Amino acid sequence: MRILIVNDDGIYSPGILTLAQVAKEYGDVTIVAPDVERSSMGHAVTHSRPLSYRKTAIQGFEAFRVDGTPADCVAIGFSVAGKADVVLSGINIGLNLGNSMWHSGTLAGAKQAALMGSRGIALSAPTPVAEPNFEGLKSHVREVLSTLLPAQELTLVNVNFPAEPKGTLWTRQSVRHYDGKVVPSKDPMGRTHYWFTVFPVEETEEGTDRWALDRSFVSMTPLRLDLTDHDALKLQLKTNPATHHTPSQKV
Ligand code: MN
Numbered sequence: 001m002r003i004l005i006v007n008d009d010g011i012y013s014p015g016i017l018t019l020a021q022v023a024k025e026y027g028d029v030t031i032v033a034p035d036v037e038r039s040s041m042g043h044a045v046t047h048s049r050p051l052s053y054r055k056t057a058i059q060g061f062e063a064f065r066v067d068g069t070p071a072d073c074v075a076i077g078f079s080v081a082g083k084a085d086v087v088l089s090g091i092n093i094g095l096n097l098g099n100s101m102w103h104s105g106t107l108a109g110a111k112q113a114a115l116m117g118s119r120g121i122a123l124s125a126p127t128p129v130a131e132p133n134f135e136g137l138k139s140h141v142r143e144v145l146s147t148l149l150p151a152q153e154l155t156l157v158n159v160n161f162p163a164e165p166k167g168t169l170w171t172r173q174s175v176r177h178y179d180g181k182v183v184p185s186k187d188p189m190g191r192t193h194y195w196f197t198v199f200p201v202e203e204t205e206e207g208t209d210r211w212a213l214d215r216s217f218v219s220m221t222p223l224r225l226d227l228t229d230h231d232a233l234k235l236q237l238k239t240n241p242a243t244h245h246t247p248s249q250k251v
Contacts, residue, residue, distance in 0.1 A: 001027030001149070004084035004113070006073045007092060008105025010037045011056055011065040015091035018134035019123060020061050022141045023088055026149055030084070031056075031063035032077035034070060039094070043108040044069045051076060070109035078116055086149065087113030090123035091141070093132055095160050097209045097219070098174030099198070107158055114156040114225055121148055125161045133163070140165045140218055148220070156223040160213055168218040174208035176200050 003023050007016045011033035023029050032053065046068045053064040053076055064080075066073045074087055089109030096104040110120025123144070125137060144159055147168070158173075179201055182194045204210045212219035236243070 002084040003027045004077045004087045005031045006109040008038045008070045032073045035065040041105045042103045070105040071112040074112040086119045092124035094127045096124040119155045121157045123159045158221045160219045162216040165218045166216045169212045171209045171219045174210040176202045
């Protein structure tokens, strides 16, 4: 199995090495990752300037750093080294639960793989107070990969690890809304600047990724690329036929 590893924390993040060390038990590993941290940039791609990559020594792994985004790294990796059977993105320092999936660069790496006809698995762990204990997570990463890698029907999965997992659960994405307040503060020159903050406005629903993590379970959420609200579409086609055009009709 050809495995491409990417992240959004940058190629020197300890999470990427831990993931590569476990992943090599399952196939041939190549690392292609951003040269600097690119967290929270979602599925951004670089189209207004060229990209380049450099070979980078990462403890015995074939690794390349790219002056681009996580999605760029997957595209470059597939173009230069050939399409991988699966892209593993992470292990991110910071969970990617619920609403975070919309801006996660980690998940975008996995999504880019799915968009290019491969498979993607995003893996994230909590932001620790001190240094992250990735060594302690290795057995859980192994368990997750043993479950997900043979499951060819799963083309995109978002995985989150608690600090000390008690087990593993299949979950759905939490859609808890947040207030998204932008809080003003002062910079050292006395000018006003702003911090984007996230505070939830709803309780965590049972069966969601956030619910699993609150209970110290590893969360595995199967995702799809199709954002269409199929129920809403069906209803509109039935109740609002005036705007329903078949391909043969002139719009
Ligand atoms: Mn990150």
